[in-house]
Amino acid sequence: MNKTTLHTPSPWQVSPLGNVMKNSLKIASIEQMPSNNESERIANAHLIAAAPDLLDALDWALRQIEDDLDPDHQAAFEAARSTLRKAKGDLK
Secondary structure (H helix, E strand, C coil): CCCCCCCCCCCCEECCCCCEEECCEEEECCCCCCCCCHHHHHHHHHHHHCHHHHHHHHHHHHHHHCCCCCHHHHHHHHHHHHHHHHHCCCCC
16 A cells, blocks of 8 residues: 555445445445446446556556656556556646
C-alpha cells in the first residue's frame, strides 16, 4: 500500500445490499438507477471495492516499465500514468 494515499485503505468489501464497506464503515452506496439492474449495481460495487487494489497494481506496473524505451510500451505507460493521476485527483 502506498503510504502517501489519502483514501481509506483496503480491503474494501461489497455488502449484501451492494454498498462498498471497509469493516463497518460505508465507503460508497450504489443506488439503484432506472437504467441499471441488480447485477449491474453489484458489478459496479465490486469495481469500486477493487479500486484501492487496482490503484496499487497500476502504480507498481508503472514503476516496472518506467524505463522501457519501446514506443508501444511508452504509449501504454503514458495512458496508464494519466489514469493513475486521475485516480489520485491530479487533474493536470
